[in-house]
Amino acid sequence: MPDLNKLIDEFEARKSPLELLTISALDKYDVRVYVKRDDLIDPYLSGNKWRKLNLNLVEAIRLAKATILTFGGAYSNHIYAVAAAGRQFGLKTIGIIRGEAPREYGATLRFADECNMELHFLSRSDYRAKIIPKDIDQSTCYILPEGGTNCLGIKGCERIVTEVKEQLPDDTKVDYWCTSSGTGGTASGIISALKNDSEALIFSALKGDFLKSDIQKLLGNCVAKKYSNWQLITDYHFGGYAKFKPELIEFINYFKATTDIPLDPIYTGKMFYGILDLLEKGFFKKGSTIVIVHTGGLQGVAGYNERKGIRIEV
Numbered sequence: 001m002p003d004l005n006k007l008i009d010e011f012e013a014r015k016s017p018l019e020l021l022t023i024s025a026l027d028k029y030d031v032r033v034y035v036k037r038d039d040l041i042d043p044y045l046s047g048n049k050w051r052k053l054n055l056n057l058v059e060a061i062r063l064a065k066a067t068i069l070t071f072g073g074a075y076s077n078h079i080y081a082v083a084a085a086g087r088q089f090g091l092k093t094i095g096i097i098r099g100e101a102p103r104e105y106g107a108t109l110r111f112a113d114e115c116n117m118e119l120h121f122l123s124r125s126d127y128r129a130k131i132i133p134k135d136i137d138q139s140t141c142y143i144l145p146e147g148g149t150n151c152l153g154i155k156g157c158e159r160i161v162t163e164v165k166e167q168l169p170d171d172t173k174v175d176y177w178c179t180s181s182g183t184g185g186t187a188s189g190i191i192s193a194l195k196n197d198s199e200a201l202i203f204s205a206l207k208g209d210f211l212k213s214d215i216q217k218l219l220g221n222c223v224a225k226k227y228s229n230w231q232l233i234t235d236y237h238f239g240g241y242a243k244f245k246p247e248l249i250e251f252i253n254y255f256k257a258t259t260d261i262p263l264d265p266i267y268t269g270k271m272f273y274g275i276l277d278l279l280e281k282g283f284f285k286k287g288s289t290i291v292i293v294h295t296g297g298l299q300g301v302a303g304y305n306e307r308k309g310i311r312i313e314v
């Protein structure tokens with residue numbers, strides 16, 4: 001069992017840089033844009049998946065649970081992060097994976113396997129019912145939901161906001177906070193940390209607007225306060241979750257070439273595309289300050305390129 005206090009100190013040290021974006025493409029808009037580079041926290045365990053895991057790992061160790069059990073798809077960034085956490089902090093990990101075992105593992109499952117994550121594959125209906133296989137002794141397990149999205153995960157994401165506030169020049173008033181969203185956990189943490197003092201723009205990586213009620217539910221369960229300082233932006237899913245169009249790939253490669261900031265095609269690429277499109281449309285007030293949270297996901301790009309036969313630079 002890892003030493004709890006040592007671990008907490010180590011976790012506290014994991015901060016990410018805040019960068020002012022200075023590209024000429026922004027000059028005409030009269031806005032100041034900062035990027036919170038959570039993608040740079042660690043090569044394996046970074047982004048919002050780290051934020052959501054942080055306090056959950058502390059809690060697992062406090063409860064003396066030496067095994068982290070969680071759920072996800074075969075390409076899940078969360079599965080990757082949990083496997084990496086197990087390897088870094090000496091915990092056993094179990095991944096319950098949606099769908100039949102593939103004949104050949106993709107990059108994420110290969111990595112999970114290398115980290116000694118124990119993988120179990122469930123049919124889609126068993127997965128939906130979250131049926132944990134009988135041969136797993138659940139009494140030793142700390143069970144984390146899909147995406148790491150639970151109340152401690154949301155609390156961990158609140159730290160994105162507190163960290164940024166410490167990093168910004170004194171007296172900076174942020175007008176907009178932007179994040180990409182899948183389960184709504186990260187968005188909920190950001191919204192609750194803002195305490196209604198500036199607006200959060202939540203870019204959905206999925207088609208439809210069900211995330212709105214998901215986020216309301218998460219906030220209701222975990223924070224028990226009502227917030228009106230946010231809106232869900234649903235126009236930049238590019239056909240649906242993990243789908244793409246050539247213009248998205250072009251944009252990501254252009255953005256990397258001009259800013260040196262790599263983006264992933266599932267979450268951050270779509271959000272940055274959306275933000276630049278909204279700037280062009282005059283959505284943001286003149287003179288405003290925007291903080292964009294880079295939630296990571298870059299470790300998944302190689303596998304995405306492999307599956308789709310495309311080339312995104314990271």
Ligand SMILES: *Cc1c(COP(=O)(O)O)cnc(C)c1O
Pocket residue numbers: 047048049077078147149180181182183184185186187264267268295296297298
């Ligand atoms: C998982 C993930 C998200 C979505 O986060 P939620 O908390 O599930 O909404 C956003 N960006 C990246 C890079 C992710 O891996």
